[in-house]
Amino acid sequence: MRACxxxxxxxxxxxxxxxxxxxxxxxxxSLFVIWSVVAFAAEVPSGALADAWSRKRLYALxxxxxAAGFLLWILWPSYPGxxxxxxxxxxxxxxxxxxxxxxxxxxxxxxxxxxxxxRIAGRANTLSILAMLAATLVAGPAWQAGGYAxxxxxxxxxxxxxxxxxxxxxxxxxxxxxxxxxxALLRAGVQESVTHRxxxxxxxxxxxxxxxxxxxxxxxxxxxDKGASTAVVPLLFAATALAxxxxxxxxxxxxxxxxxxxxxxxxxAAGAFLPHWTGMLVIAAAFGLLEYSIVRSETRLQDxxxxxxxxxxxxxxxxxxxxxxxxxxxxxxVDLPLAVLFALCAVPLLVTAAIARR
Numbered sequence: 001m002r003a004c005x006x007x008x009x010x011x012x013x014x015x016x017x018x019x020x021x022x023x024x025x026x027x028x029x030s031l032f033v034i035w036s037v038v039a040f041a042a043e044v045p046s047g048a049l050a051d052a053w054s055r056k057r058l059y060a061l062x063x064x065x066x067a068a069g070f071l072l073w074i075l076w077p078s079y080p081g082x083x084x085x086x087x088x089x090x091x092x093x094x095x096x097x098x099x100x101x102x103x104x105x106x107x108x109x110x111x112x113x114x115x116x117x118x119r120i121a122g123r124a125n126t127l128s129i130l131a132m133l134a135a136t137l138v139a140g141p142a143w144q145a146g147g148y149a150x151x152x153x154x155x156x157x158x159x160x161x162x163x164x165x166x167x168x169x170x171x172x173x174x175x176x177x178x179x180x181x182x183x184a185l186l187r188a189g190v191q192e193s194v195t196h197r198x199x200x201x202x203x204x205x206x207x208x209x210x211x212x213x214x215x216x217x218x219x220x221x222x223x224x225d226k227g228a229s230t231a232v233v234p235l236l237f238a239a240t241a242l243a244x245x246x247x248x249x250x251x252x253x254x255x256x257x258x259x260x261x262x263x264x265x266x267x268x269a270a271g272a273f274l275p276h277w278t279g280m281l282v283i284a285a286a287f288g289l290l291e292y293s294i295v296r297s298e299t300r301l302q303d304x305x306x307x308x309x310x311x312x313x314x315x316x317x318x319x320x321x322x323x324x325x326x327x328x329x330x331x332x333x334v335d336l337p338l339a340v341l342f343a344l345c346a347v348p349l350l351v352t353a354a355i356a357r358r
Contacts, residue, residue, distance in 0.1 A: 044312065050312075189311070257296050
């Protein structure tokens with residue numbers, strides 16, 4: 001999901017669009033559940049399709065579907081319109097998920113440079129987050145100048161441009177055979193994910209850590225609860241994006257993953273209970289550690305994959321992340337203050353840190 005938000009001005013304010021349309025927090029959470037259910041239903045099948053067909057073309061198709069979802073939100077600002085838009089975004093995100101990461105690793109492996117994956121992926125992710133930061137800074141003035149329509153139109157343009165640029169990437173494709181058929185690759189990827197113990201544990205960690213980024217859907221609402229105005233919310237979101245960029249840029253460093261997750265858990269709890277909007281800066285630091293952990297856990301998984309269905313294995317991890325995101329969204333539908341719900345998320349973060357130690 002996080003990949004779908006890169007450089008999109010609509011991202012830091014769309015939860016406010018839902019609220020301003022009259023949706024309750026429970027309805028907003030139900031939209032997030034729809035988004036994740038669609039995404040995880042299509043996650044693994046789309047990964048096998050990327051292995052069997054073309055990773056860059058599948059990514060481009062995903063960007064197109066996401067743009068169509070945003071268009072629906074602007075043209076039909078109601079619960080059904082938002083829900084259908086999330087269906088398209090969920091499909092688009094699943095098509096994009098893992099495609100470029102697998103493409104990058106295989107291109108590096110073809111030249112014997114796979115050891116540089118964490119450094120290159122971290123830098124690429126940093127640039128992606130900085131694009132999101134720029135879009136976040138633009139979101140406030142764009143909203144003031146043209147409302148949600150202008151913010152949505154610019155977001156659609158960004159997704160379409162991303163799809164066009166993806167088609168220009170190099171891609172080596174081996175000659176196909178029976179072992180490269182869709183069903184054979186789907187079976188091989190799932191089998192490697194569940195039957196190889198080390199790969200299975202790496203898949204679990206690589207699923208849980210990105211799953212926590214589902215919390216960013218509630219950052220604008222939590223910011224508002226802490227007293228921030230609509231114009232200030234994008235700036236606080238920008239601080240989170242900046243922290244994520246720093247965490248991603250440091251991904252080639254060898255800071256222990258369990259320690260990073262443990263510290264992130266403490267920061268989430270502390271920031272949630274700070275009554276002023278400055279508590280959002282503490283949560284931003286936690287997101288920086290989460291971003292570092294995402295790249296490190298994904299790199300570990302990439303290094304352990306030995307079969308031909310790399311995108312499929314990565315999609316299995318993506319599937320797990322979406323399932324976990326649905327659990328979080330369902331938890332946030334509980335009638336408790338947002339600050340309390342955020343603080344409670346420190347518990348599963350600590351559990352993930354314990355799993356990572358294994």
